[in-house]
Amino acid sequence: MTAEAYPNLPGGSGGSSPRASRCTGDVCITCSDTAVQVRVARLLPDGLALVDTGAGQEEVSVALVSAQVGDTILVHAGEAIGVVTEP
Numbered sequence: 001m002t003a004e005a006y007p008n009l010p011g012g013s014g015g016s017s018p019r020a021s022r023c024t025g026d027v028c029i030t031c032s033d034t035a036v037q038v039r040v041a042r043l044l045p046d047g048l049a050l051v052d053t054g055a056g057q058e059e060v061s062v063a064l065v066s067a068q069v070g071d072t073i074l075v076h077a078g079e080a081i082g083v084v085t086e087p
Helices: none
Strands: 002-005 036-044 048-052 057-061 072-076 079-085
Touching: 036 057, 048 072, 057 079
Parallel strands: none
Antiparallel strands: 002 079, 036 048, 036 072, 048 057, 072 079
């Protein structure tokens, strides 16, 4: 699996840079903490989403990614950092 990282920022996979960023590991490259895969249950106003964690639902920010209902996203510290795609 791969994940689009920061598609709405310059240099991200949705930006104009020819070198698209991708999440390639199981941990955050900044702090070595683990990102969690969750499924988007509902999009909310102000760049937020209600997600299914498998143990319940939580509200997270999806402001940095282009996520839709049903997408699996990677969340770190309450912020979606990538949309998981199947190769």
